[in-house]
Amino acid sequence: MATKTDKEGRELVEIRYEMGIPGTFAKGPIMGYFLEKLKEKELWGTRCGKCNNVIFPPRVLCPKCMVDMAEWVKMEDFAHIVTFDVVHFPTINPLTGEMRPVPYTSLFMVFPNGAGFFHFGIEHDPEKIKPGKKVVPVWADKREGRPADLLGWVLAEE
């Protein structure tokens, strides 16, 4: 590897350092239930008993009303696109440590009950993705109760 130098030809000394802080995230009962239900190809959110808003993915409390969530709500198996972004710069998937293939699409969607959320879009052609279009989930063949069980969302056939 060629030595890096400054404008006057002096060697630039650098220290290459890769940082790692391995650890374990607790799922907790709320996220645990959500992940467990992915195995059955089911999406669950929580409803606030005060404002009636459904939040997906589920939360411990309603951030608007600051009360415990009242009940579990099974989400419909389709949603509609609100907005989207096709990403061309590569990023690391923090769960695998590997580079994510580009391009990939972030879809912002809304369920029929009004819960907004974002996830991957399988379609990367911005001409084909339009706000208002209907999307359906694409599931991994082997599901282990992990976030990656839900691969992403694809445009529904009209």
Next chain:
Amino acid sequence: MLRNVAIVSAHQTKFDGNKADERFQEMCWPLVKKCTEETGLAFVPGRGIDFAITCSDDFFDQRTISDGPMGDLVGAGRWGGEEKVATDGAMAVLYAAATIASGHYDIVIVLAHAKESQVDSRNIVTFHAFEPYYSRFLGMDYTKALGIQADSYLTKWGISEERIAAIPVRAAKNGKNNPLALRTGDISTADVMKSKPISSPIKELDLYPVSDGAVCMILAEETKARALTDKPVWITGYGNCYDSYFLGDRNLWESTSLTRAARSAYRLAGITDPLAQLDVAEISVQAGYQEPFWYEGLGWAEPGKGIELFENGDTDMKGRLPVNPSGGQLCGNPLLLSGAVRATECFLQLRNEAGKHQVKGAKRALAHGVAGPAGQFHAVLILGNDEGGKK
């Protein structure tokens, strides 16, 4: 101080070695509920809780902006403000008090959380506190720094390891009366001496265990504090001071920064004779040697003589100044959280709500927090109930 400040509500979790069944929000939310239900306060700047101070650490939480998950709990989106303190929790309390004393806010919530168990090793996190060119290469971390300081302190004053081993013994004994403590029980100095060596002269039972937990409290200015509780606990003095980051710059057997932090707190609270004027103290002892060491820094004993104060029973439950009736950090409070736990314990003591570890008739208390390698940073709070002389 410009305006009087009181803690009006404070709650802490049980401290566990691994709260594997709770995420950060699940650990903290019950405490926020207790504090808001007790005071009847909502997050409405100007008419309720004005501002939030959170306390946590990015590396322990494995996420930059470790206060992110706390947003839902402390009123994000309600147009108040939030600041994060990434050092000992006593600083979070101090910061909240300062925002009220200065007149910026009337009511402030403090929420501190830590899950040391989440990372594979606490030492990996504290290793990253050191600069990468030299100290990291040498494998420095906080545990190792404690060992170096303990060696330096014990050697300087000729104190034996056996004498220091009595400190975790008393902590575990006091902790038996604290239902929230993690590591308690009847142990002997022999048990401490033969426990696993960690970083000489520090042994396993001599070092604070890995733990998870959280603290929530609400502070208010005087008029509002009076309306919110019958038993306000006034913060009558505070101070903090930090020493050099580079261990080699410091005389490790003396704690100038603690002396300065204490002096500032004593001056504000009008304390000239701490042993006589304080009724109870909760100090952050991460490893046994720190207990006598901090006594000296706090001005309770001459340098090298702190251990005598401990040995003659002055700081026992029935002594002149009971220290760590809760058992303290040696019974298990995470790094960063200890100062907030100490302040909460003082709050309970001054309200006569400490249960089996209550110091009878306590009116004035001292809470202490420490952060950084080998006691680099110290924060000291003086608290008092209505009889304990609010300023």
